[in-house]
Amino acid sequence: MIKKLIRSILGKGKKTAGGSGGKSTEPDVLGPKQHGIDPSLVSPNAVRVTQTLQEAGFKAFIVGGAVRDLLLSIKPKDFDVATNATPEQVKSLFRRAFIIGRRFQIVHVMFGQELIEVTTFRGSSSDNAPKDEHGRVLRDNTFGEQHEDAERRDFTINAMYYDPASQTVLDYHGGIADIRAKKLRIIGEPEARYREDPVRMLRVVRFAAKLKFTIDPASSAPIRVMAPLIDNVPAARVFDEMLKLLMSGHALACLQQLRKEGLHHGLLPLLDVVLEQPLGEKFVTLALANTDARVKQGKPVSPGFLFASLLWHQVLEKWRAYQAAGEYPIPALHLAADDVLDAQTEKLALQRKIASDMRDIWAMQPRFERRVGKAPYKLLEHLRLRAGYDFLLLRCESGELEAEVGEWWDAFIAGNGAEREELIARKPGDSSAAPGPKKRKRRGGRNRSKSGADEQAEAGDDEAAPAEPAPAPAARRNAPVREDDGDVAPVEGEAPKRRRRRRSGGAGGSGGGDAAPAAD
Numbered sequence: 432m433i434k435k436l437i438r439s440i441l442g443k444g445k446k447t448a449g450g451s452g453g454k455s456t457e458p459d460v461l462g463p464k465q466h467g468i469d470p471s472l473v474s475p476n477a478v479r480v481t482q483t484l485q486e487a488g489f490k491a492f493i494v495g496g497a498v499r500d501l502l503l504s505i506k507p508k509d510f511d512v513a514t515n516a517t518p519e520q521v522k523s524l525f526r527r528a529f530i531i532g533r534r535f536q537i538v539h540v541m542f543g544q545e546l547i548e549v550t551t552f553r554g555s556s557s558d559n560a561p562k563d564e565h566g567r568v569l570r571d572n573t574f575g576e577q578h579e580d581a582e583r584r585d586f587t588i589n590a591m592y593y594d595p596a597s598q599t600v601l602d603y604h605g606g607i608a609d610i611r612a613k614k615l616r617i618i619g620e621p622e623a624r625y626r627e628d629p630v631r632m633l634r635v636v637r638f639a640a641k642l643k644f645t646i647d648p649a650s651s652a653p654i655r656v657m658a659p660l661i662d663n664v665p666a667a668r669v670f671d672e673m674l675k676l677l678m679s680g681h682a683l684a685c686l687q688q689l690r691k692e693g694l695h696h697g698l699l700p701l702l703d704v705v706l707e708q709p710l711g712e713k714f715v716t717l718a719l720a721n722t723d724a725r726v727k728q729g730k731p732v733s734p735g736f737l738f739a740s741l742l743w744h745q746v747l748e749k750w751r752a753y754q755a756a757g758e759y760p761i762p763a764l765h766l767a768a769d770d771v772l773d774a775q776t777e778k779l780a781l782q783r784k785i786a787s788d789m790r791d792i793w794a795m796q797p798r799f800e801r802r803v804g805k806a807p808y809k810l811l812e813h814l815r816l817r818a819g820y821d822f823l824l825l826r827c828e829s830g831e832l833e834a835e836v837g838e839w840w841d842a843f844i845a846g847n848g849a850e851r852e853e854l855i856a857r858k859p860g861d862s863s864a865a866p867g868p869k870k871r872k873r874r875g876g877r878n879r880s881k882s883g884a885d886e887q888a889e890a891g892d893d894e895a896a897p898a899e900p901a902p903a904p905a906a907r908r909n910a911p912v913r914e915d916d917g918d919v920a921p922v923e924g925e926a927p928k929r930r931r932r933r934r935s936g937g938a939g940g941s942g943g944g945d946a947a948p949a950a951d
Contacts, residue, residue: 456578457590458601466600466607468501476542477510477857478595479844480549484597485522489516490577494550498600499588502610503642512549512591513580521549534752555579558735578603585624585631586638587616615639616647619645625653629660630672636692637676640684646692655693666780673779677737680726683719708951711744721825735788736818738781746793747773760797768793788815795819799840803855807843820844 477493484491493512496850497507514521518536527541528549537744538549544772555573577592581603584590588610592601604618614636617624617631625631639646661669676685689695718740738949746767753763772786781789796819800808810816820840827837843854 443530456576458603459607460600461600461607463540463598466502467504468598469504470595470598472501472504472506473593474507474510474542474545474547476545477512477547478545479542480512480525480540481595484514484516484521484549486511487516487520487524489514489520490552491593492601494592495584495589497592499606499610501593502591502600502607503610510547512547513577514549515552515574515577517551517574518549521551552577552580553583555582559845577601582618584618585619585628588644590618604899613642614647615644615650616906617641617650622653623658625657625709626660626695629657629664632658632661632692632694633669633672633676636688636694637672637679637685640676640688641679641681645697649694653791658692658694661694663895666777670779670781674734676720677719677741678726678732678734680723682722682737683716686719687717688819690727706742709871710829710831713746714825714831715741717825717828733818735785736792736822738775739789739822742771742775742789743793743822751808764794764797782931788818791815792819792822796823799823799836801831802839802843807840810845818944888917 473493473767477497481491482492487644491512493501493510494513495511497510500507516524518530518538521538521540522530525538525540527539529539530536531539535550535553540547540549552573554573581592587606589606590602590604591606593599594601609616615635617635633652635646635650638644653740666897676682676689679685686695718737722732722737738812746764749767749770750764753766754760758766769788772781772789775781778785791813794816795810795813795815798806799819801807813819823832824837826832827834839854843851
């Protein structure tokens with residue numbers, strides 16, 4: 432009470448309007464009745480870390496987003512701890528602790544599967560820190576006092592500290608008031624803070640959409656002008672932030688906020704065009720809504736499926752363009768996928784595994800439209816069947832394909848042997864697909880029609896020239912279709928090679944799209 436009285440008289444630590452421009456050295460201290468945090472929502476391991484540090488004579492607080500969520504009565508997914516102990520001092524106190532980071536060193540303390548991130552209070556002076564020509568801070572291992580650490584944090588709602596021992600919250604920049612007003616406000620001068628770290632512009636969007644907060648006008652105004660600075664951020668870091676944004680459980684709201692703030696152009700090129708087309712907008716909306724629902728239900732979400740959905744209509748547009756230019760369907764699809772992935776890799780640094788999953792999902796789509804002979808059975812063996820099938824259902828639901836296609840596959844996957852045979856027999860003959868098996872029995876692969884060869888290369892139907900191949904070899908031949916499956920391809924690689932020599936260049940499996948033109 433005496434400290435508060437002195438501060439009120441002298442004005443020490445008083446913040447500017449809204450708490451974004453001042454340099455307060457003394458926080459507002461809120462007790463349990465004032466902040467209302469439920470201690471049962473706090474991770475016991477986070478409490479253990481703060482307690483261990485405090486017993487060793489250091490200051491230690493739960494900090495950042497965890498405190499924000501606790502104040503909103505939300506159980507945090509992750510807990511961060513801030514302390515005045517150096518990384519080396521923190522590491523010495525815990526058995527499983529690892530120092531990481533180049534720009535600013537932090538310590539990861541492991542408790543089973545739970546990771547507690549411990550950071551040392553950062554100093555407020557970054558004038559001497561190495562920066563690029565645009566003002567982005569490259570390395571900053573300057574340690575400081577707690578009030579300096581609060582000043583270095585991005586938003587007022589993320590600059591509060593919670594002490595589990597005393598159950599008090601320390602608020603340096605009016606974060607409590609902004610949480611109650613549902614307002615997102617950056618600490619300090621917005622332009623300078625965005626220049627230091629352009630990723631903060633993406634974080635503004637994510638928090639505003641996730642928390643349903645409004646962005647303070649002063650914090651929002653520079654974003655549209657400074658958006659190109661994101662191009663100077665390492666692509667891997669942008670990808671990590673985009674992944675958090677899209678897998679936050681509020682992906683659709685985040686995407687809408689990205690467009691509103693003018694941040695989407697460099698991240699997902701042409702997405703604005705897609706969302707202006709009825710089919711494209713419905714498809715993307717359904718994909719993001721399904722992702723949000725899975726996140727909220729605690730179910731896993733595949734980044735590959737998510738990005739495949741977001742970029743599908745770019746692939747579809749290029750696929751049609753290549754076919755209109757005279758390219759055959761399957762090679763055209765692979766070329767379209769290459770173009771889209773190459774354009775996105777420059778911006779988002781898509782990991783090889785994610786890009787491989789996207790290719791598999793896209794390459795499976797023509798195979799779902801071939802429902803004769805052994806093709807449907809072979810597709811059941813695909814390691815990405817579930818993802819490809821869910822993608823097919825999105826296409827049907829959005830109106831891109833007839834609903835009957837999805838219903839047929841739904842019945843085929845769920846059916847027993849007799850029911851599957853009945854479905855295949857009941858399907859009317861497809862003039863573009865039915866001749867495929869007959870023509871593939873010929874030895875003269877180069878005399879086949881190109882469209883038939885392309886379809887067979889994708890569907891992998893009736894692969895061997897003789898009529899008597901056993902099911903087991905067929906399954907083995909399908910195994911190497913995954914480009915990323917290094918533990919499978921070397922073991923089974925010989926079968927496709929022998930088949931390729933015997934059949935003069937024929938291709939099999941979804942990974943063989945590039946070989947189809949050679950047969951023609």
